[in-house]
Amino acid sequence: MTISHDMDPMNEMVLRLTDLEIKASFMEDLVDHLNQIVVRQQQQIDRLSREVALLRQQAPDSGGGGFRSLRDELPPHY
Template sequence: MEDRLTELEIKLSLTEHLVEELNRTVFRQQEQLDLLQEQLRLLYKQIQANAPDAAAPGEARSLRDEIPPHY
């Protein structure tokens, strides 16, 4: 009985360590996601600011707008 209890305590300790490590990993990944989302927002704003005459989002575009200039 004592051996089983010791084994369970060891498993619990290892599981707690694993859960802590996974929590740290998830936390770091969330920080990275937040940073990437902010960078995407900034890039989107820059693109919008540099193309004021571009079609509004959701507006239909003509295929003629897509033809390269050498045609």
Template structure:
């Protein structure tokens, strides 16, 4: 009876180790995706800043309303 219980615990431990490895792999993939998204956001922010500086520093141009 004692051997059966030890075997059962070893099986559960093996499943938990497999699950832990799978979860670690998923977390690693998610971190890579987060890093790529952060780089994309940084690039887009820089692009927006460069476009706003090219168009006159973000100053609004006062136009005459169309009803005049």
């Protein structure tokens, strides 16, 4: 918005205040939207962390995590 120099100072202040209120409203909406995204991402992180923990519990104990040959990993049809 451009403010004319011949405008009444009171009207100029009202316009500037209105501009600031509009910007604050948009910022509030943006913050709310970003907060929702952060909440969803945290829920996803929590779910993935639980899944990793379950997979670690289900993984066979390979005797200390030593090297395993890739041939041991091949499906039977190879």
